[in-house]
Amino acid sequence: MSPAYREAYSRINSMVIVGEGLADLNFRRLALLLPAERNELLRLAAMEARHARDFLLCGRNLGIRAVTASVLQDEAEHLDFGERWLGDRFPACAAAVDACCQAGGARGSGHAAGPAIPGGNRF
Numbered sequence: 429m430s431p432a433y434r435e436a437y438s439r440i441n442s443m444v445i446v447g448e449g450l451a452d453l454n455f456r457r458l459a460l461l462l463p464a465e466r467n468e469l470l471r472l473a474a475m476e477a478r479h480a481r482d483f484l485l486c487g488r489n490l491g492i493r494a495v496t497a498s499v500l501q502d503e504a505e506h507l508d509f510g511e512r513w514l515g516d517r518f519p520a521c522a523a524a525v526d527a528c529c530q531a532g533g534a535r536g537s538g539h540a541a542g543p544a545i546p547g548g549n550r551f
């Protein structure tokens with residue numbers, strides 16, 4: 429393996445490992461929010477965790493170390509973006525969301541969509 433190949437593989441492998449790990453975490457978070465779907469979401473989380481482990485082992489078998497620190501920093505950047513984006517827009521629709529929740533939510537209430545987020549999609 430050439431040094432260039434090792435470097436490229438390390439970068440790609442790092443992104444995949446981080447992505448699979450984040451998918452695992454996100455499925456576990458969803459399982460907490462959607463108790464009716466808990467078992468299926470936890471099954472999917474476990475699958476993503478296996479993917480992360482398998483990719484980690486691929487790198488080890490090739491003697492290539494994944495360097496995940498920079499990938500984690502990149503991921504944190506767009507997570508921060510999402511938080512800022514929602515933080516900027518949510519106050520304008522918070523009362524409408526609260527009213528919707530107090531009324532039992534949009535599900536089954538006959539509403540096609542919930543309140544609009546300024547500059548974004550509807551709930």
Ligand SMILES: [Fe+2]
Pocket residue numbers: 448451475476479
């Ligand atoms: Fe996966």
